[in-house]
Amino acid sequence: MMETGEKVPFGRLDVEAGEKGELVRGVFSRVAKRYDVMNDMMALGMHRVWRRIFLDRLGVYEGMNLLDVAGGTGDIAFRAVERGCRCVTVADMSEDMMEVGRDRLVDKGVVSEVVWVAAAGEYLPFESHTMDACTIAFGLRNVVDIEAVLGEMHRVLRPGGRMLCLEFSRPPSKALEKAFDGYNRWILPKVGRLVVGDGSPYRYLAESIERFPDAESIMGMMEDVGYTRVSCERLSGGIVALHKGWKV
Ligand SMILES: C[S@@+](CC[C@H](N)C(=O)[O-])C[C@H]1O[C@@H](n2cnc3c(N)ncnc32)[C@H](O)[C@@H]1O
Known part of the structure; x- marks a missing residue:
């Protein structure tokens, strides 16, 4: 867990832990309205494939009580409802992202779920x-604090419950890693400027991907906070990692 005054990465900068939350909230406020369009453009539509695999691995069932942390505009929630889940909670610190998501899901007829x-x-803010x-x-x-978030997710899970995390990662192939970094660093902010009218949030996204711990480190943190049977599936050559763990 994080010490008081500890610095954390925000893009290529190191900022006080207390500052990062506000900075991240600002990024997502700025992109909220175009977030879904941008998702398609930035990952060339690949995020749809990754998300489908993610939902396959989750194994949704009707009575599942699902919590989607940092759920943003509700993409995972919507996909879970499409697969029959009737009880999804989206928790996110950006009201702007959730407002866009709420409107989008209401338009699709998803309200009470x-x-x-x-x-x-x-x-x-949920019971253990x-x-x-x-x-x-x-x-x-x-x-702000990866281990604290993993720990909180573990706390609210029931014994026998599962945690799944989908995140960009470092591809094992150096050539692919270089191409991926180049795309993120040079192309992504330009696409962001065209679509959202502001490249800086996408520069942040690219930098946050570069500085994020590799898949092995994330698995180590999951074990440290108590998950068992921790595993990782690399997608698209390792550009994305799908982490899975259980609470016993
Ligand atoms: C890249 S978006 C992902 C949204 C969504 N999960 C998806 O798959 O499209 C990241 C989200 O994380 C949220 N977020 C960032 N830090 C957070 C935190 N500490 N706690 C909760 N949500 C956070 C942001 O507000 C934003 O909605």
Whole structure:
């Protein structure tokens, strides 16, 4: 867990832990309205494939009590509802992202199945041992304290519950890593400027990907906070990692 006054990465900068939350909230406020369009453009539509695999691995069932941390505009929540889940809670610290998501899901006829809660993943306002599954998709690299978020997700899971995390990662192939970094660093902010009118949030996204711990380190942290049967599936040559763990 994080010490008081400890510095954390925010893009290529190191900032006080207390400062990062506000900076990240600002990034997502600025992109909220175009976030879904941008998702398609930045990952060339690949995020749809990664998310489908993620939901396959989650194994949704009707009575599942699912918590999606850093759930943003509710993409994972919507996909879980599409697969029959009737009880999803989205927790995110950006009201702007959730507002866009709420409107989008209402337009699709999804209302009572999803509850939206403004909360930081580091301090989840839920009872312990209550969730059947906890997910976090493309959220972990943005949080202030990765271990605290993993620990909170573990706390609210019921014994026998599963945690799944989908996140960008470091591809084992150096050539692919170089191409991926080049795309993120040079192309992504330009696409962001065209689509959102501001390249800086996408420069942050690229830098946050570069500085995020590798898959082995994330697995180590999951074990440290108590998950068992921790595993990792690399997708698209390791550009993305799908982490899975259980609470016993
Ligand atoms: C890249 S978006 C991912 C959104 C969504 N999970 C998806 O798959 O599209 C990252 C989200 O993490 C949220 N976030 C960042 N730090 C957070 C924190 N400490 N606690 C809760 N949400 C956080 C942001 O507000 C944003 O909505």
